[in-house]
Amino acid sequence: MSESNALGFKVLKPGMLTLIQDLGRFGCHNIGLTTGGPLDPNAFNWANKLCSNSSNTSCLEVTVGGLELEVQLDTTFCVTGAKLPLTVNGKSKPQWQSLSVYKGDIIKLGFACEGMRAYLTVSGGFNIKPTFDSVSTVVREGIGGVDGDKVLQGQILPFSASNTAHHNRLVKTPSYKKDVTLRVLLGYQHNAFTELQKRVFFSSKYTVSESCDRMGYRLKGAKTKPSIDGILSEGICLGAIQVPADGQPIVLMNDRQTIGGYPKIGSVLSLDLAKLAQCGPGATVTFEPVSIEEAHNILHLEKAVIELNPIEPIELLLH
Amino acid sequence: MNIEIAGENSLIIYFSEHASPQVSAQVQKSSRLLQNVLADVLVDVVPSYASLLIIYDPLLTDNFYVLSTINRTLSDSSTAIVETGKVVTLPVYYSTESGADLERIALHSKLSVDEVIDIHQQSEYRVYAIGFAPGFAYLGEVDARIAMPRLATPRLKVPLGAVAIADRQTAVYPAESPGGWNIIGLCPQRMFDPKATPTMPVEVGDTVKFKAVSRSKFIALGGVI
Numbered sequence: 001m002s003e004s005n006a007l008g009f010k011v012l013k014p015g016m017l018t019l020i021q022d023l024g025r026f027g028c029h030n031i032g033l034t035t036g037g038p039l040d041p042n043a044f045n046w047a048n049k050l051c052s053n054s055s056n057t058s059c060l061e062v063t064v065g066g067l068e069l070e071v072q073l074d075t076t077f078c079v080t081g082a083k084l085p086l087t088v089n090g091k092s093k094p095q096w097q098s099l100s101v102y103k104g105d106i107i108k109l110g111f112a113c114e115g116m117r118a119y120l121t122v123s124g125g126f127n128i129k130p131t132f133d134s135v136s137t138v139v140r141e142g143i144g145g146v147d148g149d150k151v152l153q154g155q156i157l158p159f160s161a162s163n164t165a166h167h168n169r170l171v172k173t174p175s176y177k178k179d180v181t182l183r184v185l186l187g188y189q190h191n192a193f194t195e196l197q198k199r200v201f202f203s204s205k206y207t208v209s210e211s212c213d214r215m216g217y218r219l220k221g222a223k224t225k226p227s228i229d230g231i232l233s234e235g236i237c238l239g240a241i242q243v244p245a246d247g248q249p250i251v252l253m254n255d256r257q258t259i260g261g262y263p264k265i266g267s268v269l270s271l272d273l274a275k276l277a278q279c280g281p282g283a284t285v286t287f288e289p290v291s292i293e294e295a296h297n298i299l300h301l302e303k304a305v306i307e308l309n310p311i312e313p314i315e316l317l318l319h
Numbered sequence: 320m321n322i323e324i325a326g327e328n329s330l331i332i333y334f335s336e337h338a339s340p341q342v343s344a345q346v347q348k349s350s351r352l353l354q355n356v357l358a359d360v361l362v363d364v365v366p367s368y369a370s371l372l373i374i375y376d377p378l379l380t381d382n383f384y385v386l387s388t389i390n391r392t393l394s395d396s397s398t399a400i401v402e403t404g405k406v407v408t409l410p411v412y413y414s415t416e417s418g419a420d421l422e423r424i425a426l427h428s429k430l431s432v433d434e435v436i437d438i439h440q441q442s443e444y445r446v447y448a449i450g451f452a453p454g455f456a457y458l459g460e461v462d463a464r465i466a467m468p469r470l471a472t473p474r475l476k477v478p479l480g481a482v483a484i485a486d487r488q489t490a491v492y493p494a495e496s497p498g499g500w501n502i503i504g505l506c507p508q509r510m511f512d513p514k515a516t517p518t519m520p521v522e523v524g525d526t527v528k529f530k531a532v533s534r535s536k537f538i539a540l541g542g543v544i
Contacts, residue, residue, distance in 0.1 A: 029363045029374075030512065032453045032493075131513060141453050142494075143513070172323050188323035232338055233448060233457070235365025235372025237329040259367050259450030267326030292382045295327040299377055301328065 006127060006158035007072040010274040011151055015066035018213075020039060020126060020144065021057045025134035029258045035238065036136030036144060037254050039277035040117050041270070042174065042306075043081035047119040050078040050098045050168045051309060057125035058135045060151065062118045063112040064153035064280075067151075071101045073161040076123040082115030082176065082278060097169035097314070098123075115176030115278040123162040136240050138255050140215065168311045176278040182251070183272050183290045183298070184241065188264035192226035193243075201287060203267060206249065206282040208276075214255040216242075217276055217286055223247030235263040240270035241287075251276060269295055271302055274296065322389060329374045332383055332393075334379050338368035338459065346371050347404070347524035349393055356392050366523045367448040368457075404524035406443075409491065411482050411529045412537035413439070413504035417544060420501035421453065436531060438462045439482075439503060444489060444527045452502065452512020454493030454519050457487050458527050461487045472497035480506045480542065483528065493519075500526065507532075507542030 011018075013292070021044065024037025037062055038044035048057045065084045077084050079099045086093045087108045093099055095118075101107060111120060128135045128146065137145030146155060152230035182201070186198075193201070225247045235258065238243075242250045242262040251268055270277065276285065290298070332349065335342040344379045346349040350366045353373060360380040365372040373383050392420065415421050444458035451457075462491035466487045473541040475499060477483070481492040485501030506529075511519055521527060532540070 026362050029365045030449060030522065031448045032451065033422055033456055035363075090447050143453070185324055186441050191321075232336070232368045232370070233450070234367045234370040235325075235331065235450075237326040237372060237374060237434060257451055258365055259448055266324075267329075269521065292324055292327070296381050299327065303378065 002126055006156060008122075008126065008156055008158035009069040009107075009156065010072060011068075011153055011155045012070055012106070013066060013068035014151045014153050014155075015068075016064040018129055018155070019061045019066050019137040019139070020058055020146065020151065021061045021136045022134055023056045025132050025138075025144070025256065028132050029235070032258055033132060033141060033143065034138055034255050034258055036134065037136045038119065039254055040081055040119070040274040041130050042116070042274050045306070046096065046121045047080040047121045048125075050080070050096065050170060051076055051121050051123050052098075052166060052168070053121060053123065053125055058128060059119045059121040059125070060118060062109055062158070063108050065118065067109040067120070067156075068255040068307060069107045071103060071105040072156070073108065073159065074100070074102045075162050076100055076167070077107070077120060078190045079109065079118055079120045080170075082112035084112045084118055085110030088090070092319060094169070095225060096173045098167045100167070116304050117277060118144060118278050123158045124160050127160065129160040140255060165316045168304070169314055171310050171312050176275070178277045178279060178283040180272065180279060180283065181286050181288050182276060184287045184293070185269070185292060185295055186266040186268045186289060188240065188266060189226060189228065189231060190265050192228045192263055193224060193265055197224045197226070198265070201249075202289060204283045204286070206286060206287075208281050209277050210281045210282060212279075214253055216253055216256060217251045219249045221249065224249070224265070226265070226298070228263050230261045231263055233259045236260050236264070237267055239273050240264045241266055241268060253277065264301055269298060271298065320393065324382065326373060328370065328377045329372055330382065330389065332373065332389060333369060333370045333432040334371070335369045338447060342369045343445055343447050343524065344356075350523075352392050354390060356388055357373055360385070365450070367450070368413075378397060395414050404446075404526055406526045406528065407521050407527045407532050409506050409508050410532040410540060411440075411504040411506050411535065412534055412542060413531050414536060416534075417537075418482070418503040420467070421503050424465060424501055424503065427463055435465050435503065439484075439489070440531060442530050444529075445529065446525045446527060447521050447523050449519070449523055452493060452496055456490060456510065456519070456521050456527070458489045459487060461489050463487065468499045469499040470501065476504065477502065480508075480510075482506050503528075505537065505542055505544070507537050507540035
């Protein structure tokens with residue numbers, strides 16, 4: 001909940017879907033709360049690094065775009081993730097770079113032309129009271145953000161004024177494709193799928209359907225049918241691939257239900273979920289099996305790559 | 320016991336293919352033991368009917384360590400814990416006014432409405448799992464005489480506090496939400512209150528009893544019709 005009379009950004013237009021997110025809500029599955037958190041943690045983390053914030057600082061996750069903000073306090077901000085037109089007072093500005101804005105400025109994010117989700121943060125993050133130790137918004141649960149809801153027109157997103165002198169930009173920025181390969185760890189009920197069914201699954205191209213949101217991505221393509229229709233309800237981890245009776249896989253994302261009863265063939269690696277989250281309807285998906293050892297290697301290598309990808313300090317450009 | 324990989328950061332332990340109070344007690348006991356021994360690397364756990372999902376931080380440890388720790392911990396019978404689940408009695412205003420499906424269940428089971436209400440109160444229900452929505456506790460098992468399949472078309476709005484039956488499970492809806500369970504009454508006790516401590520009156524492993532209250536008592540306890 002925001003402090004009354006607090007200043008920050010005034011939301012002129014909230015865009016398609018803008019949510020306050022930090023890294024997520026953990027340790028609350030026992031009361032049925034899901035994790036939430038940024039669908040693309042990579043872009044989220046860079047936004048914070050570029051603003052010299054700590055890793056769990058709150059950002060706005062802007063899906064598709066269309067956000068307009070009026071600046072009420074001087075600050076440094078940054079937009080990463082999906083490629084979209086970014087302007088301050090009508091002047092085009094670069095993404096993946098921290099920028100100064102001053103009281104009265106207008107920040108506009110246009111609509112994404114590459115990727116689906118952009119991340120906007122300010123120096124120090126937003127002053128939002130956490131719920132269950134996190135400000136991540138899960139609209140379905142009415143938890144997090146401002147009153148458990150998405151960002152609304154007219155709202156104030158409060159932050160503390162900051163005149164940070166250091167500006168940074170990322171040297172090597174990611175690009176987002178509409179054709180992604182998702183690495184999968186076989187797991188859960190994978191034994192309920194025959195060798196032939198697994199081959200069909202790993203050799204087919206799937207399309208992202210219209211039904212793709214923070215809870216799950218429904219895919220369309222070759223049917224893979226397990227030998228069982230349902231299971232005793234059990235815990236669902238991030239990236240789990242449910243295969244319901246229609247044989248069409250559903251990849252479960254950050255806002256998934258914590259338990260469910262559909263058979264699962266395995267789970268998508270988190271790094272690849274971030275790529276999937278930058279895909280919209282019509283994007284194509286293929287699956288590739290990996291071992292748990294490979295999965296852990298990939299995670300550690302990616303961590304090293306992130307640390308080696310330099311942030312370049314740039315001189316403060318006068319307003 | 321069978322352990323499967325769930326994801327890059329999680330393993331799932333299957334204790335049985337079927338739910339029972341004994342299996343549930345085993346899930347609960349294992350959950351407590353593993354939360355202790357894995358505390359440094361644990362992110363979250365999800366106990367359910369006959370399984371336990373263990374989520375760890377893969378940048379702090381790996382599958383091999385977690386798997387061997389689970390095997391070692393759960394094979395050591397000397398670390399037995401006596402289960403200490405509490406008993407929680409929930410008041411319910413059962414009526415055709417507050418339970419839209421009571422008459423249909425009575426018709427289906429060839430019983431009177433009063434008999435359905437009596438039978439629902441006679442059993443003690445174990446909290447097998449919490450999920451679906453914040454605060455939603457899966458309680459079992461309902462007496463076979465009043466078991467009732469889910470609605471063919473789920474309701475768009477099930478009221479807050481609705482006491483409902485689906486097959487041999489029963490539950491109290493923690494918030495107004497869509498749902499396909501058969502409603503037999505309303506409970507004034509909040510099942511999920513983010514501002515309360517504890518947030519939920521029950522946890523997995525507890526026992527729930529239902530006790531009928533009058534309409535006026537229901538309202539006095541904070542219930543809304």
